[in-house]
Amino acid sequence: MDRQDQYGGGPTRPSSRPTGRAPRLLAGSAAAALTLTAALTTPLDPAPRRAHAAEEKVLTVAVAQSVDSLSPFLATRLVSTSIHRLVYEYLTNYDPSDNRAIPGLATQWETTDDKLTWTYRIRSNSTWSDGRRVTAEDAAWTFNKMMTDKGAATAAGSFVANFKKVTAPSPTKLVIRLKKPQATMAALDVPIVPKHVWEKVGDVSKFNNDKTFPIVGNGPFILTGYKADSYVRLKANRTFWRGAPKFDELLFKYYKDGDAAVAALQKGEVSFVSGLTPAQAAALKGRPDIEVNDAPGRRFYALATNPGARAQDGTEFGDGHGSLRDQKVRHALFMAVDRKTIIDRVFQGHAIAGAGYIPPRFAPYSWKPSRKQELAYDPKKAARLLDEAGYEKNDEGKRLGKDGKPITYRVLCHATDPNDKAVGKYLQEWWGELGIGVSLDCRDNVTDPWLAGTYDLAFDGWSVNPDPDYVLSIHTCAALPKTRKETGATDNFICDKKYDKLYERQLAEHDPAKRAAIVKEMESRLYDTGYMNVIAYPNAVEAYRTDQIASIEAMPRSGGNIYGQDGYWSWWSAVPAESSGKSSEGAGSTGVIVGIVTGVVVLTGVAVLLGLRRRATADDRE
Amino acid sequence: MAAEATPALAEDSGGPRASGPRATGPRATGRRAGRVGSGYPRYVAGKVGGAVVSLLAVLVTSFFLFRLIPGDPVKFMTGGRQVSAEQLAAYRQEFGLDLPLWKQFTNYCGQALTGGLGTSYQFRAPVIDKITEALPNTLLLTGTAFVLYTLLGVWLGARAAWRGGGPGDRFNTGLALTLYSIPSFWLGLLLIIVFAVGMGPIPGLFPTGGMESGGQEGFAYAVDVAHHLVLPVVTLVAVEYGQTLLVTRSALLDEMGGDYLTTARAKGLRDDLVRRRHAVPNAMLPTVTLIFVNLGRTVAGVILVETVFSWPGLGGLFYQALSVPDLPLVQGLFFVFAAAVIVMNTLADLVYPLLDPRVGR
Numbered sequence: 001m002d003r004q005d006q007y008g009g010g011p012t013r014p015s016s017r018p019t020g021r022a023p024r025l026l027a028g029s030a031a032a033a034l035t036l037t038a039a040l041t042t043p044l045d046p047a048p049r050r051a052h053a054a055e056e057k058v059l060t061v062a063v064a065q066s067v068d069s070l071s072p073f074l075a076t077r078l079v080s081t082s083i084h085r086l087v088y089e090y091l092t093n094y095d096p097s098d099n100r101a102i103p104g105l106a107t108q109w110e111t112t113d114d115k116l117t118w119t120y121r122i123r124s125n126s127t128w129s130d131g132r133r134v135t136a137e138d139a140a141w142t143f144n145k146m147m148t149d150k151g152a153a154t155a156a157g158s159f160v161a162n163f164k165k166v167t168a169p170s171p172t173k174l175v176i177r178l179k180k181p182q183a184t185m186a187a188l189d190v191p192i193v194p195k196h197v198w199e200k201v202g203d204v205s206k207f208n209n210d211k212t213f214p215i216v217g218n219g220p221f222i223l224t225g226y227k228a229d230s231y232v233r234l235k236a237n238r239t240f241w242r243g244a245p246k247f248d249e250l251l252f253k254y255y256k257d258g259d260a261a262v263a264a265l266q267k268g269e270v271s272f273v274s275g276l277t278p279a280q281a282a283a284l285k286g287r288p289d290i291e292v293n294d295a296p297g298r299r300f301y302a303l304a305t306n307p308g309a310r311a312q313d314g315t316e317f318g319d320g321h322g323s324l325r326d327q328k329v330r331h332a333l334f335m336a337v338d339r340k341t342i343i344d345r346v347f348q349g350h351a352i353a354g355a356g357y358i359p360p361r362f363a364p365y366s367w368k369p370s371r372k373q374e375l376a377y378d379p380k381k382a383a384r385l386l387d388e389a390g391y392e393k394n395d396e397g398k399r400l401g402k403d404g405k406p407i408t409y410r411v412l413c414h415a416t417d418p419n420d421k422a423v424g425k426y427l428q429e430w431w432g433e434l435g436i437g438v439s440l441d442c443r444d445n446v447t448d449p450w451l452a453g454t455y456d457l458a459f460d461g462w463s464v465n466p467d468p469d470y471v472l473s474i475h476t477c478a479a480l481p482k483t484r485k486e487t488g489a490t491d492n493f494i495c496d497k498k499y500d501k502l503y504e505r506q507l508a509e510h511d512p513a514k515r516a517a518i519v520k521e522m523e524s525r526l527y528d529t530g531y532m533n534v535i536a537y538p539n540a541v542e543a544y545r546t547d548q549i550a551s552i553e554a555m556p557r558s559g560g561n562i563y564g565q566d567g568y569w570s571w572w573s574a575v576p577a578e579s580s581g582k583s584s585e586g587a588g589s590t591g592v593i594v595g596i597v598t599g600v601v602v603l604t605g606v607a608v609l610l611g612l613r614r615r616a617t618a619d620d621r622e
Numbered sequence: 623m624a625a626e627a628t629p630a631l632a633e634d635s636g637g638p639r640a641s642g643p644r645a646t647g648p649r650a651t652g653r654r655a656g657r658v659g660s661g662y663p664r665y666v667a668g669k670v671g672g673a674v675v676s677l678l679a680v681l682v683t684s685f686f687l688f689r690l691i692p693g694d695p696v697k698f699m700t701g702g703r704q705v706s707a708e709q710l711a712a713y714r715q716e717f718g719l720d721l722p723l724w725k726q727f728t729n730y731c732g733q734a735l736t737g738g739l740g741t742s743y744q745f746r747a748p749v750i751d752k753i754t755e756a757l758p759n760t761l762l763l764t765g766t767a768f769v770l771y772t773l774l775g776v777w778l779g780a781r782a783a784w785r786g787g788g789p790g791d792r793f794n795t796g797l798a799l800t801l802y803s804i805p806s807f808w809l810g811l812l813l814i815i816v817f818a819v820g821m822g823p824i825p826g827l828f829p830t831g832g833m834e835s836g837g838q839e840g841f842a843y844a845v846d847v848a849h850h851l852v853l854p855v856v857t858l859v860a861v862e863y864g865q866t867l868l869v870t871r872s873a874l875l876d877e878m879g880g881d882y883l884t885t886a887r888a889k890g891l892r893d894d895l896v897r898r899r900h901a902v903p904n905a906m907l908p909t910v911t912l913i914f915v916n917l918g919r920t921v922a923g924v925i926l927v928e929t930v931f932s933w934p935g936l937g938g939l940f941y942q943a944l945s946v947p948d949l950p951l952v953q954g955l956f957f958v959f960a961a962a963v964i965v966m967n968t969l970a971d972l973v974y975p976l977l978d979p980r981v982g983r
Contacts, residue, residue, distance in 0.1 A: 066942060068744055068745060068746075069746055074746055076699075150712055153709070157709060205716070205746065206741075206746060206747075208745070208746060208747055225836065225837070227834075227836070227934070228752075228755055228756070228934060229756075229932075229934035229938060229939075230832060230833055230834060230836065230934050231832070231834075231836040233837070251836065253832060253836070254831075254832060254932050254934065255830075255831050255832070255932045256831075256928070256929045256930075256932045256938060257811075257831070257929050257930045257931075257932065259811055259814075260811070260814055260830055260831045260930055260931070260932060261830075261831075263811075263814050263815055263818060263819045263830045264818075264830035264831060266819050267820070267830055269829065269830050444945065445945075447694065447697045447698055448694065448697075451697060486710075487697060487710055
């Protein structure tokens with residue numbers, strides 16, 4: 001056999017020896033790897049890290065979302081815009097207690113009677129981290145860049161779309177002229193960048209601001225390091241005009257898996273974790289040194305109907321079920337939804353039962369239906385409404401559409417959101433009892449059927465800003481696509497003249513109380529149409545270590561959330577705990593001992609093994 | 623060339639090869655081993671040519687394949703934001719999505735020929751940069767794991783087969799099969815809870831995730847990364863070594879009845895040596911196949927393990943790219959993954975004649 005003489009023959013052929021030695025080599029390398037592993041169990045780095053912690057107080061925050069860009073002109077994801085809040089001062093900020101616009105880079109602002117000219121006084125005590133003073137010229141340059149360079153308008157172009165001219169007559173005076181009145185002028189969420197740094201950037205649309213550190217900024221923190229999907233490192237800005245943060249360093253550390261992040265919190269490797277599931281919150285509750293913050297969120301979770309997709313030019317498209325154009329049917333459907341069960345079973349108590357369109361967290365705009373108006377859970381009444389609307393049950397108990405076929409609604413759901421699926425199951429049960437079928441259409445990407453109007457109902461949800469203008473605007477007729485081929489800003493093709501009139505009125509109303517009253521009227525109108533129904537306001541569930549963070553400001557101040565605030569309050573206000581940094585010490589020293597013991601045992605084992613082998617092979621060597 | 627010896631790498635899933643190069647035949651006898659047949663250059667040219675054709679096919683496929691994914695990247699990226707129709711159009715124009723498909727394809731080909739892979743939609747950075755940023759991380763993780771699980775698998779597989787049916791064999795094979803069947807993310811989470819957080823008397827020895835603590839340099843950085851590497855590598859090795867073990871074991875079992883082993887024993891060689899010098903090398907071909915397949919896979923990363931351990935590698939990047947879909951990034955990654963497998967398969971093809979002269983003759 002050829003194989004035999006290949007290996008069994010002479011030892012002269014080079015190929016035989018290495019192969020003959022392979023198992024020994026193998027054992028050796030495996031042992032080396034094991035030893036390396038064992039040696040590494042000795043946590044060599046906690047020691048320097050602890051020493052580090054003794055001098056510097058580090059606040060470590062677990063994050064999951066990847067940074068899309070560190071350029072304020074390009075970034076749109078929450079993690080990136082939150083970092084920009086910390087790094088660049090905006091003209092205004094939001095009061096942590098009531099979301100009111102308060103001074104940021106601008107100390108005060110005023111407008112002319114026609115609301116078309118806005119003058120901002122820029123503070124003189126803000127400096128860039130490279131030592132230069134921040135002036136109105138920086139702000140003017142930022143806005144002008146966004147108005148003239150398409151690339152720079154990527155992230156926040158909508159804020160300046162209505163700007164006519166922006167000038168800086170003096171270092172402390174910024175003047176913005178508008179084409180028509182704009183309600184968000186005290187809520188321009190635009191990071192102001194240093195002109196002397198950014199004017200050197202060639203193509204803004206290709207510049208991600210993530211190569212040279214530290215990044216010149218003027219916020220409470222200075223960005224000093226970034227590695228994609230590993231960490232974002234920020235240092236306290238000692239010269240920040242509002243006062244320096246209490247922690248020396250803020251580290252956003254990546255945890256792509258929620259359970260791993262929770263494990264890191266339990267161990268004390270991170271100080272803060274957000275976006276907890278009910279199960280994770282339950283596991284953390286009651287643990288020493290961990291505080292679970294179950295705060296009212298800024299999102300609403302709703303069911304939206306397809307009232308018939310259409311464009312502004314009148315063309316209708318999509319294939320929404322005709323019965324949903326009947327208000328009675330829509331009301332009946334929502335009356336058959338038991339919100340309490342959904343809150344208890346699906347959200348496991350981590351949500352507030354839905355009512356008006358804007359979450360109660362934004363108190364000035366929060367609205368609740370009156371008792372008469374309310375579409376409370378009442379399956380019998382729901383069945384009656386359907387009968388009245390002419391959708392009666394057949395012999396098999398199924399309600400028939402106008403086409404004579406049993407009604408089955410396609411409900412568009414996000415495959416990535418377990419809540420959608422769970423609520424969908426309840427809908428199948430509840431609406432099934434009404435005689436209406438439900439087929440859940442769960443997809444990773446719901447945008448295509450959504451924009452094409454090829455659905456009957458859909459799970460909907462928006463994160464609401466302190467200024468509700470945007471979430472209100474997406475239900476106006478003007479938000480419908482211009483033609484069938486275009487994409488509009490519309491959420492569900494809602495177009496209601498009465499709602500639109502109210503929208504125009506609130507837009508022109510600059511008295512906050514009066515505007516809030518109109519907004520509530522809009523919510524009432526939206527509720528009555530039954531086009532969409534808010535089921536719940538999911539809570540923001542987060543947790544932090546009390547042995548690392550002594551106190552931290554929530555927003556709203558009482559019972560608010562910490563991550564993803566509209567200002568920089570949480571991280572800026574966080575106070576390090578006395579014992580901060582000690583938590584891993586115990587584990588560290590035990591780790592050293594165990595590591596050394598393991599290493600010695602493995603090394604001895606390997607030595608013995610190799611010794612035995614060597615002796616044996618020496619005897620047998622041919 | 624001997625038909626039965628043609629390496630069929632892509633479809634090798636680890637099962638024993640019923641007909642392999644170890645088949646004896648009159649043609650094989652009497653030929654000097656260790657020398658490659660005279661047709662080797664032609665064989666190499668054929669294999670390399672085939673690989674180039676495959677690469678081109680991948681290039682074309684990746685363009686059309688990912689355009690079948692439902693979803694409009696522009697709509698996805700601007701979803702939930704206030705965007706005017708003009709801005710949407712500007713996006714389409716910037717990404718070249720407003721062009722007819724054939725034009726997009728020719729642009730893509732032109733770009734690929736000049737070595738570019740385009741610009742990522744979501745990160746607005748060259749795809750090459752995003753890949754080269756994450757590739758070393760992935761290679762560090764999967765490469766380390768690959769070396770360890772291959773060595774462990776071959777070693778344990780050979781031992782198991784040699785004492786086939788014995789308690790050692792049953793234990794090793796059973797353990798390997800059990801670990802092989804465990805979902806990697808679950809095992810990873812268990813390891814985190816037990817060895818990173820600590821449980822009972824076991825202290826938390828390792829970091830809970832990530833690749834580095836950040837802020838270190840030089841040697842301290844290397845140690846820090848190695849420290850972070852332990853748990854994910856252990857997870858991968860535990861889940862993966864079983865395959866190599868089983869393939870090596872079954873290949874060696876097939877070899878066990880060979881006359882040449884009896885001859886070796888008759889020469890008075892110790893059993894251990896008979897195994898190491900005679901049996902194992904002859905049984906290596908299926909394992910070599912598997913090794914190269916695994917080597918090709920190392921580049922593709924491991925999405926689940928990377929996610930559980932928050933390892934910033936290509937697997938996670940691919941997932942992010944797919945969810946948009948970030949077409950240039952998806953295409954680039956797909957090409958790199960496919961190219962790695964093709965190159966490794968070709969290398970395996972080229973190595974075969976060196977291991978078994980009947981191949982490629």
